[in-house]
Amino acid sequence: MPAVSKGDGMRGLAVFISDIRNCKSKEAEVKRINKELANIRSKFKGDKALDGYSKKKYVCKLLFIFLLGHDIDFGHMEAVNLLSSNKYTEKQIGYLFISVLVNSNSDLIRLINNGIKNDLASRNPTFMNLALHCIANVGSREMAEAFASEIPRILVAGDTMDSVKQSAALCLLRLNRTSPDLVPMGEWTARVVHLLNDQHLGVVTAATSLITTLAQKSPDDFKTSISLAVARLSRIVTSASIDLQDYTYYFVAAPWLSVKLLRLLQCYPPPEDAALRSRLTECLETILNKAQEPPKSKKVQHSNAKNAVLFEAISLIIHHDSEPTLLVRACNQLGQFLQHRETNLRYLALESMCTLASSEFSHEAVKTHIETVINALKTERDVSVRQRAVDLLYAMCDRSNAKQIVAEMLSYLETADYSIREEIVLKVAILAEKYAVDYTWYVDTILNLIRIAGDYVSEEVWYRVIQIVINRDDVQGYAAKTVFEALQAPACHENLVKVGGYILGEFGNLIAGDSRSSPLVQFNLLHSKFHLCSVPTRALLLSAYIKFINLFPEVKATIQEVLRSDSQLRNADVELQQRAVEYLRLSCIASTDILATVLEEMPPFPERESSILAKLKRKKGPGNLPDIDDARRNVNGNTEHTEKTETTNKSSFSLVADLLPINRPRPASSSPIMLSAGTMGSTPSFTDLLNLNSTPTAGASLLVDVFSDSSTLASVEVSDENFPRFVCKNNGVIFENQLLQIGLKSEYRQNLGRMYVFYGNKTSTQFLSFSSSVTCSDTLKNHILSTSHLIVPSQLLHFSCGAQVQQILNIECVSDFTDAPVLNVQFRYGGTLQNIAVKLPVMLNKFFQPTEMTSQDFFQRWKQLGAPQQEVQKIFKAKHPMDTDVTKAKILGFGVALLDRVDPNAENFVGAGVIHSKNTQVGCLLRL
Amino acid sequence: MGGTSGLVKGGGRWLISPEGNAVLIFKMQFMLLFSRQGKLRLQKWYVPLSDKEKKKITRELVQTVLARKPKMCSFLEWRDLKIVYKRYASLYFCCAIEDQDNELITLEIIHRYVELLDKYFGSVCELDIIFNFEKAYFILDEFLLGGEAQETSKKNVLKAIEQADLLQEPRHEYFNVPVY
Secondary structure (H helix, E strand, O other), X not given: OOHHHOXXXXXXXXXXXXXXXXXXXXXXXXXXXXXXXXXXXHHXXXXXXXXXXXXXXXXXXXXXXXXXXXXXXXXHHHHHHHHOXXXXXXXXXXXXXXXXXXXXXXXXXXXHHHHHHHHHHOOOHHHHHHHHHHHHHHOOHHHHHHHOOHHHHHHXXXXXXXXXXXXXXXXXXXXXXXXXXXXXXXXXXXXXXXXXXXOOHHHHHHHHHHHHHHHHHOHHHHOOHHHHHHXXXXXXXXXXXXXXXXXXEOOXXXXXXXXXXXXXXXXXXXXXXXXXHHHHHHHHHHHHHHHHOOOOOOOHHXXXXXXXXXXXXXXXXXXXXXXXXXXXXXXXXXXXXXXXXXXXXXXXXXXXXHHHOOOOOOHHHHHOOHHXXXXXXXXXXXXXHHHHHHHHHHHHXXXXXXXXXHHHHHHHHOOOOHHHHHHHHHHHHHXXXXXXXXXXXXXXXXXXXXXXXXXXXXXXXXXXXXXXXXXXXXXXXXXXXXHHHHOOOOOOOHHHHXXXXXXXXXXXXXXXXXXXXXXXXXXXXXXXXXXXXXXXXXXXXXXXXXXHHHHOHHHHHHHHHHHHOHXXXXXXXXXXXXXXXXXXXXXXXXXXXXXXXXXXXXXOOOOOOOHHHHHHHHHHOOOOOOOHHHHOOOOXXXXXXHXXXXXXXXXXXXXXXXXXXXXXXXOOOOOHHHHHHHOOOOOOOHHHHOOOOOOXXXXXXXXXXXXXXXXXXXXXXXXXXXXXXXXXXXXXXXXXXXXXXXXXXXXXEOOEEEEEEEEEEOOOOOEEEEEEEEEOOHHHHHHOEEEEEEEOOHHHOOEOOOOEEEEEEEEEEOOOOOOOOEEEEEEEEOOEEEEEEEEOOOOHHHHEEEOOXXXXXXXXXXXXXXOHHHOOOOOOOOOOOOOHHHHHHHHHHHOOEEOOOOOOOOOOOEEEEEEEOOOOEEEEEEEO | OOXXXXXXXXXXXXEEOOOOOEEEEOOEEEEEEEEOOOOEEEEEEOOOXXXXXXXXXXXXXXXXXXXXXXXXXXXXXXXXXXXXXXXXXOEEXXXXXXXXXXXXXXXXXXXXXXXXXXXXXXXXXXXXXXXXXXXXXXXXXXXXXXXXXXXXXXXHHHHXXXXXXXXXXXXXXXXXXXXX
């Protein structure tokens, strides 16, 4: 290298850097920097125009200061000025400063783009490259807007230099990643694919990355790349190592390109063409064979490059998941790596095997390595490798080895690194549940988990064990006995107290026959832990006590005495105090029957996906987890519930919400005490007792009603259950409960609409102080939709049994909107204030006016709507089989005109309409 | 498995940044060079992040990597990413890649970059990179662009840099028109 290249004459910069390095303290450094900043600022502000060299030097100094970790808030303009210099080094420093420091600084971006534009047009390859590098480095949306259509032209132009093509390819890749909507597909895409055939391997390397990214976006457009990629790969893997000259890296032919090609092929399923497929299989076999050959060099770079290609090939084999021989060969190869002396290879083998474990072809082959993996868990010195071993054990676990794997994980947990304990706990909990044949083993495992790593047992885990015990009556007695024994330990974890409190509260009666675990013994045992526990646990224990009163009348007096003590009744914590007061009152005034109903055993929980699994997924992100469907398990052990499982899984209620409801909408019911009894069947009332998060004033706890005859409702959940039904129709019932039915009838013309609201009293008593109002969210109110002329007939104030009253709403669409207004209804019924909120089905499509047009008209307009913001495409799986008549009715109901014989494809539905609002009219076209 | 197991099809997947913003993440996220003392010598970000986020990531990662023992493996999971790092003399080279990316080839990306620096400076040392940080950036841009290998031939990368160096003639005042 020429000596001049270093430092390139910026002596001032070198001196400054030396000064900084010589600073003895942080303070001295800051002082020196501030001095320099002041100097540069004065130079930039000075009257004397700076020459290019000085500007470059100062900009470079600012850059250095920034890289030291200081903020730089000036100099941007000078850097931008450098772009227009025709001295290469000045331009280069200008671009570097912008690449490092400019985060789409809007007032400058225009100037920067201007500089870039000039350089792109310069036809000077060095300048073009600088400009392209800058776009690729900054990659902002503004740059994409300015250059996304220009760069494809440069990329495929016949006279573009190879080095510029390379930069252009990756520049486009970056823009496509940040603003995929701005990169236009077109005629150039076919020519880009042919870059895979380019003579220059550097061009192929860059182009392969670009094609991979584009193929992920629109696979169909790049299908032709499959055969080209296979051909290219085949030539590389069969080449002698010297053939590729400088693209051979430590005796491995073009490792980067090979990896990229294998990656590109992972965007697609196995090739359908038999010849192509066998050629690819040959390539993969060759790569696997090479792994068995003696190394051509002892250098680690050689083995790394070779194995990088091998691992990528294995990824492709796993992705295709169709060639059993290849899968098993891959597994055997990884098996060898499991005991390799290189830590890196052991790590990667464990990682890669995780994915192999999920293939039906190689699952068994992976399982043969169980002893090696368990050994790795015990002996690896690096926690990240042990973590991989845990993952693999988790992935290879099935019914046949679950007990062994869970036992090994539990024993590893005792010494495991703190950083991975929680994850192991979750995994053990999931495996124990998933593969439990006998649930006593499950209960033992979870209690062991709490014993070994109680601090890492999250709420999800102990909620889940309770859920399962509640739902499976064959294990309840065992669970009660086991927690009772576990609680004997002098120091047991608070999580165990929670589980113990809950289970004994529910099922303590199952072991009460034994004098060693009589009701009083159980109570004393639980209460001995009480004072050591946190508030939520104490609250739970109080609930367990009231359950005891119901289960064992003989301990009622003892428990009442505890509840009556000052430490409970006057507890500083409002939740504990309230529970003590209410439970005490309840136990005194309620009859045995009522007590038995209120404190009945918990009904089974609805089926749902394990919240533990959800938590693990959150923790890990998508990746090495067994399939969710597979892991979803019916806790009841019944198969006939599958359908129900499906539906509850879709609803995203977590278990937390069930056990500890935070804002449960109050069931509408009349008399307070009936409320508890009436809802017993459907909503578990005990959950309300456990409601730790509610503030007493919110009135969410049902027992409040025992003492107060009216409670105010803070917030009411807006009902929108029936809302979607009104997308394609205008009439129907929007809301219904035991008391009230609300029906709707509406008509729309252009931008105006009228809605008739019918209220029906379903009860045999009068509703008092009936009132209703319509509210719109702020955005809706201000500039989108106005509702006017709210007519409230006077008879609405009180309306009697069986009666129906009507209300008229006038609606005007001012401009487009997405939200919907809410109808609030309030009335008194039997002394309680009822509050109902219903989302009114006022949607944008209601203001559609159907439009008829010919095929020619339609497609002409269709093509005009090319801009991204004018077009929405949505692909979805039909939930029901397609029925032409139903679909037609829906489209008509949606508001557009159905145009027959317009689309060349008879299967497609075509619609057209105009949305009317006060301000504008918007035409809409639809193809389904 | 599959090419795209991310949440967003194509391009990358969403990562929640320390400040709670969702950021689209790609193949190579960033590359950091830092010294044994934890001083950052070079940073290259292939994802748009705020300065604050960059600083936080750098601080955390430098700490994590420096705490590792010599014989440990070169890969580690960190947040949602995989970190591939290697130490050369007093400098740590550290890349963050996406979940399904190839660790070994990334390790060799690092090595090739070190070779390029070495060849350019003639047995490179930390001081070369401190005093000629801009060159270190230029070489990296020729080799890696947008987080992807642009040109893996050592000869070709160095040729490009050499050509650029020929264009810089600060002493020759009249040498205004670039030649190639």
